[in-house]
Amino acid sequence: MSHQYHLKIWRQKNSQSEGKFENYSIDNIHSDMTLLEMLDVLNQQLAIKGEDPVSFDHDCREGICGSCSLVINGNPHGPDSGTTSCQIFMRKFPNGSQLVIEPFRAKAFPLIKDLVVNRSAFDRIIASGGYVSVDTGSSVDANATPISKIAAEMAMDSAACIGCGACVAACRNGSAMLFVGAKVSHLALLPQGDPERSRRVQNMMTQMDDEGFGSCTNMGSCAGACPKDISLDNIARLNQEYMRSLLKG
């Protein structure tokens, strides 16, 4: 089935210039196309007309690399829950409807061009403590420490975060608590993460604040927008870990 759409897309040449919405009409869009494939079609048309195609981040197109980062009709990663921008199919949108496409907006994610933003603040948060400090080669046998299946599964639930930043884009305060909570939880739930538990949570929280992310007011928009269904429990656990670190040092 072939459909047509009205697109309203945020265009901005670079971080210095002012941006604005541009309108485009597009037709012959097959319902089995993904949203990004629809943008590919638009970009080919723009290129052939000699216009600048729309820049957007994308790579694996199977929902795991965390590159794609579009706000679609006001929702980070679009209308479906548990879905990245690249996994949205055009069959979702009725023929003739309008799609408003914007970048992930947050103070800590400065815009680079069009729909591309700089999310390196997330890397710096991980660098401040989101790891277990083990050098290569110094480990014991993998089965030396049994870990309960439940703990391993819960750690995996948190570790599934793809670092896309939809939680930040969805939050009216631009808070990164869900992202930080997921990493702190993943490592706190496992015995390997235990020795650095206090240091980790304090350093990551400090870095998060330094990067300009806002505070959490427990609205839950972050979890609603998360393409990997990272739950709000991670924020509760983050608060708990932080309090624990203050009490236990």
Add this chain to the structure above:
Amino acid sequence: MLDFKSHIPNGPLQDKWSNHKFESHLVNPTNRRKHTILIVGTGLAGSSAAASLAEAGYNVKIFGIHDSPRRAHSIAAQGGINAAKNYQNDGDSVQRLFYDTIKGGDFRAREANVYRLAEISVKIIDQCVAQGIPFAREYGGLLSNRSFGGTQVSRTFYARGQTGQQLLLGAYQALERQAHEGRVEIYPRREMMDVVKINDIARGIIVRNLVTGELERYAGDAVVLATGGYGNVFYLSTNAKASNASAVWRAHKRGAAFANPCFTQIHPTCIPVSGDHQSKLTLMSESLRNAGRVWVPLKKGDNRPPHQIPENERDYYLERIYPSFGNLAPRDVASRAAKHVCDEGKGVGSSHLSVYLDFADSIKREGHDSIRMKYGNLFDMYQKITTEDPYKTPMRIYPAVHYTMGGLWVDYNLQSTLPGLFVLGEANFSDHGANRLGASALMQGLADGYFVIPVTLPNYIATQSIVKVDTQHPNFAEAENEVKKTTSQLIKIKGTQTAEMFHKRLGKLMWDDCGMSRNESGLKKLLEEIPKLKEEFWNDILIPGDENQLNNELEKAGRVADFMELGELMARDALERKESCGGHFRTEYQTSDSEALRDDEKFCHVAAWEYNEKNSIRHTEQLNFENIHLQTRSYK
């Protein structure tokens, strides 16, 4: 004259790596920080190498095309990572993993490299568990395993269907830790444009800053490429959109030989193509073949929905043809079998280019919840893409390009024929022969990065007299000018067709004549078609905008230009290898029951190509099998 000495250590197979480690020269801890290592690529191999070398005290700079190292395509690996732990007490050992990998690769890999890989595999799992990788576990708290194709033991460790993601995050976190310590500098959104040689040794790179468009120069004591495979030469593949061959191809043009370019892996279980608009293909993990049964209708053109086709009118062809391995036949064998039944007219779906992967029996046997626990995210992914529910109706799958066994030639030390240039992971050719077994790519990437390069690179540094150079050396300016020239030449053409259009056409040519099966006339035709396409490209490519900004079309055009040259080399390599082995299936060379027919007398070698603009030169490295007897591969 390129040096093709493999530098395989002497002594019995079991002792080669230990002896080599002992004999390798070391660099004093206080001297290590004086040496700068440039690493290109941030996937499993690149990140693990960067973290490990920095931990040892070297000064590391790492470059990647993504906005963060964590986005590299290793992230998408689903099923698992092999290791010869024998935790399941089912007869596994280093020797058996070695044997399975050599046999799986159809006897076209080096024994010594593969044995080392099997030996190191056990340490990788220890390292990853210590990092906090949440591998699947049993109720007793110990690690869980599953089976993969081409083996009869359970040696695959996994983290749901996201094993690559978890392993990459482990390596990425180790890398970020070193960045925090100031031992690694991470350069995101940079694309390598060229290798800089000084006195015929790799001493630096030119990269393009993808945000500003500026060209940047970096000098170092050695260059490490870990830039992945070249499956995107086919346009449609399971690779990520930005996965490309440009770094390895440009290194090839500077003197690094390219080995076995025609060895590409077509993965049997991918979601079938739905139409011309498709931009990439999605893999369904091989681990699904543990629970799913592959079948087609017995009758040609049977258009009934699957549940209306009774048991006795179905052909479970893998179980029928390969009773001892059944649905877990290796990838190349399973892919060809799927093509074969579809060619016979038994394919299903609207295109008739797919086969069923049916979970009904497993769901009946183990229960819905157990299947959801093991494969839930894959089932959800399938349903999202196709709108069909695999709990109720069988999945439809078809083979797709997935991995490239070929790559830059490296010796036992992972050094290419360009001295000072090391190549890790999928970018090299070393361990998988003509076909890679499932769950072995993650193993190889991490073996190379965590455990091999931290031994062999210091040995190189300790044994060379490396003079200090900086980016003011005239060779840097020269390389940078060449890049500038090519870029502005591309931009100036202002033709009528985009890079995407050329890429699709190249992909179609490659898939038709250098894909799942090849033959002389098709390959010869391909060798006429590609140069024509290349000429058209250099006269008619359209790149909007200029080079001084974020310009995705320019990036794509540069990569497609390299893919075309590489595609030509692949076709030549496939034409010259007059035998069938692993993923390379020449229709002229097959057994009476349509299996690959090797020619060990003439082709038991690695073909390593030396670049020449007019006519690349084919060199060979003989493969000697001293520990495993050369035999016809059988999974029956």
